[in-house]
Amino acid sequence: MSTGDQPLGARTALREVNRATVRRTFEIISSGADDRAAEVVTDEYVNHAGAQQPPQCRVPGPAGFAAAIRWINAVFSDLRFDERLLVCDEDHAAFHCVMTGRQTGALGSIPPTGRAVSIVQTHLFRMRGGRIAEHWLMQDDAGLLEQIGVPTEVVSGDGARGSDEAIDRYLRALVAGDPAAAAAVCTDDVVHEVIATPESKIARGRDHLRNFYERHLQEMPIAEFRPLRRWHGEGIAVIDALVHATAVGLAGGDRRVTYRNLCLLELRDRQIARITLWIDPAAIERRIQEQSDALRS
Numbered sequence: 001m002s003t004g005d006q007p008l009g010a011r012t013a014l015r016e017v018n019r020a021t022v023r024r025t026f027e028i029i030s031s032g033a034d035d036r037a038a039e040v041v042t043d044e045y046v047n048h049a050g051a052q053q054p055p056q057c058r059v060p061g062p063a064g065f066a067a068a069i070r071w072i073n074a075v076f077s078d079l080r081f082d083e084r085l086l087v088c089d090e091d092h093a094a095f096h097c098v099m100t101g102r103q104t105g106a107l108g109s110i111p112p113t114g115r116a117v118s119i120v121q122t123h124l125f126r127m128r129g130g131r132i133a134e135h136w137l138m139q140d141d142a143g144l145l146e147q148i149g150v151p152t153e154v155v156s157g158d159g160a161r162g163s164d165e166a167i168d169r170y171l172r173a174l175v176a177g178d179p180a181a182a183a184a185v186c187t188d189d190v191v192h193e194v195i196a197t198p199e200s201k202i203a204r205g206r207d208h209l210r211n212f213y214e215r216h217l218q219e220m221p222i223a224e225f226r227p228l229r230r231w232h233g234e235g236i237a238v239i240d241a242l243v244h245a246t247a248v249g250l251a252g253g254d255r256r257v258t259y260r261n262l263c264l265l266e267l268r269d270r271q272i273a274r275i276t277l278w279i280d281p282a283a284i285e286r287r288i289q290e291q292s293d294a295l296r297s
Contacts, residue, residue, distance in 0.1 A: 011090050017130040018088040022095050022123075025132065026081040032073040034066035041065045041132045049137035076101030076117070085240070087262065087278050092195045093125040094262050094278045096240060099139070103148050110148065117147045120229060122238050124264060124276075136264075138231045138238040166270055167237060175222050179213035191266075191274040209275070220245045220257070239263040247288055259284050 025040045043061045047053075047068060056067035073079060078101050085096035099119045104112050119139055126134040166185045173181035183190075183206040192209050193202045203212070224244040231238045241261045248254050259279060266274035 014090045014130065015088045018090070018093050018127045019086060021127070021130055021132065022086060022088070022093045022125065023083070026083075026095070026097070029069050029072065030079050030081060032069060032079075034069040037062040037066040037069065039131075042128055045132060046134045049135060075103060075105040075107050077104045078102050081121075085260065085262070087260075088127075089195055091127055092278070093127055095123040095125070096262070097121050097123070107148070113148045115148050117144055119144050119147075120231070122231065122240070122262070138236065138264075140231060166267070166272055167239075167265060170265075170272060171225050171227075171239075174213065174217070175225050177217045177221055179210045179217060182213055183207075183210040186272040186275075187268055190272060193275070194277045194279065218248070220247050223256075225261075235267050237265045237267065239265070247284065255288055257284050257288060 021040050028036045028040060041062055045061050045065055047057060047064055053068060054071055057064055057071055059067060076099075080100045081097045082100065083095070083097050085094070087094045097120075099121050100117065102114060102116050103110075104114060106112060120143070121137060121139040124136040124138075125132050169185045170182050173179070173185075186206055186209060188206060189204055190206060190209055191202060191204050192212065194212075203209075222243060222245045226242045226244070227239050228242055229240045239262070241263065242258060243261045244256065244258050246254060247257050262278040264274075264276040264278075265272050
């Protein structure tokens with residue numbers, strides 16, 4: 001039985017298990033407890049962030065995660081991850097945080113500086129059986145280097161920054177209610193996934209993307225898409241945004257709603273090749289219900 005076919009109570013319980021696992025993961029990292037790695041990652045765990053870490057951190061399973069714990073604690077002392085946003089469903093989690101610490105160990109070729117750092121990060125996880133099966137990381141690398149005294153010119157970020165025009169056109173099209181224009185800046189084989197909804201399925205192609213937004217923007221037209229933070233990596237961008245929209249129809253009652261949206265965009269040849277959206281439908285439903293209750297009182 002897939003998680004989507006499980007009873008509602010079981011799915012809700014699994015979300016809470018995933019939420020607890022993510023929080024315990026960062027407690028383990030902060031404390032340097034590498035012997036507890038197997039508590040939170042699967043035997044097949046893959047660390048996609050390992051490309052920026054020593055080779056031992058790229059070993060699959062708990063051994064690689066334990067190596068990553070030892071590595072980051074060797075580089076940064078007084079390590080903390082202050083939670084800003086945690087979104088979970090049965091199969092995924094997104095953890096937005098601020099990592100703080102002091103660079104008291106070598107970071108690659110950069111010797112210890114003793115400087116305090118405060119870095120915005122977004123961790124994306126694929127969950128399996130209440131543990132982490134895959135991990136992706138986006139963080140402000142330029143900000144990190146600047147804080148420890150390294151010229152930021154060493155980080156180009158050209159792969160994603162050169163695609164800013166495509167991203168901006170995509171966002172403007174959504175606010176304008178123009179699904180065709182949103183699809184036009186994507187590749188023919190664009191992959192689209194919306195997480196934390198009952199229809200959390202992966203679909204491919206511009207036609208699917210256009211049809212999805214035709215339905216979605218009719219049901220909930222967007223009045224404003226306000227990016228709060230934006231990060232770039234090689235061929236990737238993450239946007240944390242506040243969305244102001246109108247829930248139309250009988251269920252929504254044409255009520256204004258505001259919700260957080262975390263958007264992961266993968267880019268290829270200055271076009272959007274994959275869109276992964278994390279939204280919180282429960283927050284939208286609560287907002288509609290609160291307004292309904294206020295009108296009845």
